[in-house]
Amino acid sequence: MTEQLQSAIHQLSQVLLGKEHQIRLAIACLLAKGHLLLEDLPGMGKTTLAEAMARCFGLHFHRVHFTSDLLPADLTGVAVLDSVSSQFQFQPGPMFCEVLLADEINRASPRTQSALLEAMANGRVSVDGCSHKLPHPFIVIASQNGLDQTGTSPLPESQLDRFLMRLSLGFPDRQAEAAMLSEQHLPLEALNTGLSAADLEAAQLSVSQQHTSTALINYVLDLVATSRLNANGLSPRAAKGLLKAAKAWAFLEGQSSVTPDHIQAIFSAVAEHRLDGGHRQNQPLSKSILEQVDGFR
Amino acid sequence: MFLAQRLLQLTLLLLWAELLISGHLYVLAAIAIPAILLLSLQPHSLVRSHLNWITLVCLLGWTITAITKQENPTTWFTSLANLLWLMASLKLLESVQKRSPRSSALVLLLSIGLAGIFNQNLSASLLQGSCALLCIAALVALEAGPQPLASLLRRSLMLFAIVMPIVLTCFLLLPRLPALWSLPGSRASRTGLSEYLRPGELASLVQSHGMAARVRFSGPPPPPEQRYWRVLVHRQFDGYGWSQGPSLPLAKEQTIPDATILQQWLVEPSQLAWRPWSGHGLPNTTGLRINSGGGLWGGAPLRQRGSYGIVANAKGDDWRKLPPTATDLALPEGSNPRLEILGNSWRQQSTNPVRRLQLARNWFDSQPFNYTLDPGRLPRQSPLDAFLFDRQRGFCEHYAASFSALMRAAGVPARVVVGYQGGRWQQPLGTDTYLLLKNSDAHAWSEIWLPRRGWVEVDPTSWVVPNRVRHSLAASLNDSDRRLLEQRAPAWLQVLTNQWQGLDTRWQLWVMQFDSSAQERFLLPLLHGQRQWQGLIAVAAIGLGFTGAITLIASINHRQSQQDAARLALKDCLIPLAKLQIRPATGETLQQFCQRAAVAIPEQEQLIKCISLHYNSYRFDSNPSPTAQQLRRLRQQLRAIKAELWYYVRKQKDLA
Structure with missing residues (x-):
């Protein structure tokens, strides 16, 4: 399984040149059943990565471009009157898919953003008092522009906390950009990893069964406790997320045990957006926490 | 290491501060405290580089002092204690940069015990x-x-708590060894009553506010007029001052059947062998005897605080009936001629001693005497004449001395009693009220022999200033004298002081004075009189305490070591790398550290990577938790790696 995943990562990095680390993190996020937030400037390949992730596992995906006039019903769907049966019939919206690609999520109004909350946390949608179950797996891969871009409204902290990871791609290096310009990259449509949704589920199961020792849990607890000395402490959900993501990372590395190194590898991706509340800092807050807590366990 | 040093320095400072406050070695303490502070701020000072010489000078100084004072064996103990304090301080200064502050901690603990x-x-x-x-x-x-x-402090407290049962058992059950506990004291002689009463002496004594004694009453306290606490009885008059004269026989020590304790005394150290008491009742403490003059004799000067009870007993008043001797009438002829003439005139007016006393009182009442703290010095020649007929300004000892001399001249046996009068009534919260006697309560009065009534107390001072007895000394003085007595402390501080002294009294009576007799009183009812069980119970309880303490400590250690044995083994294994200045940074994981170390020492890359491999697999791989066998294997592996790393480090050093 790990080999297949490795080859998938290899292929993905052919699509998105020079971003292997981010791709690994994104895959780890998927394996940990977490939602992914991609934040960067326009044109950095956020949407490409999101779509590539969905295609990688052959998942059924919908892409919704969030705009300021997008309403919750546009996502969840509405009940319409069926002229034949004279009854209201629920018409599922684009949210009913395995991967929801929410483009530029911070352009939508807070009302629409919060419509995602229930779906992300519980995997179901309530419309007109009826609860509708979403397909399994259900993953939101959202992309957003930096907050300094015009016409954006920041995601509330409750929403941010539901994203397991926040990644930013950053500018590619010169070599990778040169390769891209000379069209040496794999087109998205040509991506064929041979992985299926069932493979993803199997991998998710193995990840959740990874053993975590008491020493490791103590390390996570210490990190979380240190973060809470400052204004935005990490929530228990974040602590759970740290452990899940670290398990996924260890699984990707083909290791049976999760060590503090794995925690450190995913820490900034999992913790930073919860620590800075969506406002990027010049000095990463997660880094200073890692430096305060004893890494020897 | 650094923290331990600081803690020890703090301990040393506190110890010196205590010595400074208590008056021991105050000169040395005054030098030591700033020296320690300075050295802790400036570790590389000149003093430390010359520490060997300083130690040598100190040792030489001590040796010379010890040799020159060797005629007094009791000072040996004190000087040895001083040497220990000194050496503990020097040891700590020396070990600031060196390896073993452990020994200085142990020496300090011993010094604390000595200070105790x-x-x-x-x-x-x-x-x-x-x-x-x-x-x-x-x-x-x-x-x-x-x-x-x-x-750290929590753990230290926990250790204290663990040994507390043993301490309590030892305190309550172990037989007291008198020879060990009566260690020679080193107190500088304190102000207090002295054996020779010269005019003007008490007037200067009452201006010091030192504590003299505390006394608790089981019944109602005596009214102010009866609060006379006698200490010294002076029978010999040399024309100038009074002294005790030839020693009087002591009454036999009596075993007192259980009787109610009238007064419980707690007396501050003094250089006198005599203890204060009311003159009624008998002491219930062994070693205390009443002499025929009515003094309570303790055998030796009181080096440490002492306590004793006075119980009601008719035999306690026996000394009042003992007839006077020739000493009680002796008056050096011609020493105070005018006094003798006055006394003789009373002798001729009446044969009845009571009438003579009345005449004396009338005479004192008729004269314009002035009661003052500042009587001025009396001439060496005929001092009492000068006081009685010329100056007429005096303090209680002037009145008592001249009255007794007058009575002797009038043919009535008389003597001077020195002790305390009055006292302050203290009512601390939560403890019993008690009477506090200070040096400022020192007083002198007279005793005359009246046929059929025996020795009767007469206080001529009370004729001159009745307030002195009924209220207080301050009430009987004029303004300028009162200023000499005034306490500078504000009222709230005095209240706090009272409370503290109350607690201190409890501490003394319950803990410090818990001697063999108190132990017996406590234990015998518990053992139903079966004393032979005491030793057995003591041994059993101490054994139980030790076992309990060791088990407790072991179980705590075991719990911690279970978690940390692997960490300790790892720490141990990384020591050779630390020798090469490769140390883990906080936040760094073991794997990252090992990678860094492997880059620094490429020759040992495989070995170093094995550390993180073995350790991590033990720590994070074992499911559900590591077994003892796995721990043993990890230890072996790490020990083997350490040995190889040591070998490499030594080789590198040799090459260098």
């Missing part, structure tokens, strides 16, 4: 307790590595 022998009041005991706590915390810091101060 010299100073036993409550504040000193508390200070010594906190010193010991800090010392133990320093030892914990040395053994268990750096920790936050609060957790």
Whole structure:
């Protein structure tokens, strides 16, 4: 399984040149059943990565471009009157898919953003008092522009906390950009990893069964406790997320045990957006926490 | 290491501060405190580089002092204690940069114990307790590595609590060894009553506010007019001052059947062998006897605070009936001629001693005497004449001395009694009220022999100033004299002082004075009189206490070591790398550290990577938790790696 995943990562990095680390993190996020937030400037390949992730596992995906006039019903769907049966019939919206690609999520109004909350946390949608179950797996891969871009409204902290990871791609290096310009990259449509949704589920199961020792849990607890000395402490959900993501990372590395190194590898991706509340800092807050807590366990 | 040093320095400072406050070695303490402070701020000072010489000078100084004072064996103990304090300080200064502050911590603990022998009041005991706590915390810091101060102190307190049962058992059950406990004191002679009463002496004594004694009453306290506490009885008059004269026979020591304790005394150290008491009843403490003059004789000067009870007994008044001797009438002829003439005139007017007393009182009432704290010096020649007929300004001893001399001239046996009169009534919260006697309550009065009534107390001072007896000394003085007596402390501080002294009294009576007789009183009812069980119970209880303490400590250690045995083994294994200045940074994981170390020492890359491999697989791989066998294997592996790393490090050093 790990080999297949490795080859998938290899292929993905052919699509998105020079971003292997981010791709690994994104895959780890998927394996940990977490939602992914991609934040960067326009044109950095956020949407490409999101779509590539969905295609990688052959998942059924919908892409919704969030705009300021997008309403919750546009996502969840509405009940319409069926002229034949004279009854209201629920018409599922684009949210009913395995991967929801929410483009530029911070352009939508807070009302629409919060419509995602229930779906992300519980995997179901309530419309007109009826609860509708979403397909399994259900993953939101959202992309957003930096907050300094015009016409954006920041995601509330409750929403941010539901994203397991926040990644930013950053500018590619010169070599990778040169390769891209000379069209040496794999087109998205040509991506064929041979992985299926069932493979993803199997991998998710193995990840959740990874053993975590008491020493490791103590390390996570210490990190979380240190973060809470400052204004935005990490929530228990974040602590759970740290452990899940670290398990996924260890699984990707083909290791049976999760060590503090794995925690450190995913820490900034999992913790930073919860620590800075969506406002990027010049000095990463997660880094200073890692430096305060004893890494020897 | 650093924290342990600081803790020990703090302990040393506290210890010196205690010595400074209590008056021991105050000169040395005044030098030592700033020296320690300075050295702790400036570790590379000139003093440390010359420490060997300083130690040598100190040792030489001590040796010379010891040899020159060797005629007094009691000072040997004190000087040995001083030497220990000195050496503990020097040892700590020396070990600031060197390896073993452990030994200085142990020496400090011993010094604290010694300080406990010299100073036993409550504040000193508390200070010594906190010193010991800090010392133990320093030892914990040395053994268990750096920790936050609060957790160090917590562990230190926990150790205290664990040994508390043993301490209590030893305190309650172990037989007291008198020879060990009566260690020679080193107190500088304190102000207090002295054996020779010269005019003007008490007037200067009452201006010092030192504490003299505390007394609790089981019944209602005596009214102010009867609060006369006798200490010394002066029978010999040499024309100038009074002294005790030839020693009087002592009454036999009596075993007192259980009787109610009238007064419980707690007396401050003094250079007198005589103890204060009311003149009624009998002492219930062994070693105390009443002499035929009515003095309570303790056998030796009181080096430490002492306590005793006075019980009601008719035999206690026997001394009042003992007839006077020739000494009680002796008056050096011609020493005070005018006094003799006056006394003789009374002798001729009446044969009845009571009538003579009345004449004396009338005479005192008729004269314009002035009661003052500042009587001026009396001439060596005929001092009492000068006081009675010329100056007429005096303090209580002037009145008592001249009245007794007048009575002797009038043919009535008389003597001077020196002691305390009055006292302050103290009512601390939560404890019993008691009467506090200070040096300022020192007083002198007379005793005359009346046929059929025996020795009767007469206080001529009360004729001159009735307020002195009924109220207080301050009430009987004029304004300028009162200023000499005034307490400078504000009222709230006095209230606090009262409370503290109350606690201190409790501490003294319950803990410090818990001697063999108190132990017997406590234990015998519990053992139903079966004394032979005491030893057995003591041994059993101490054994039980030790076993309990060791089990407790072991179980705590076991719990911690279970978690940390692997960490300790790892720490141990990384020592050779630390020798090459490769140390883990906080936040760094073992794997990252090993990678860094492998880059620094490429020759040992495989070996170093094995550390993280073995350790991580033990630590994080074992499911559900590592077994003892796995721990043993990890230890072996790490030990083997350490040995190889040592070998490499030594080789590198040899090459260098």
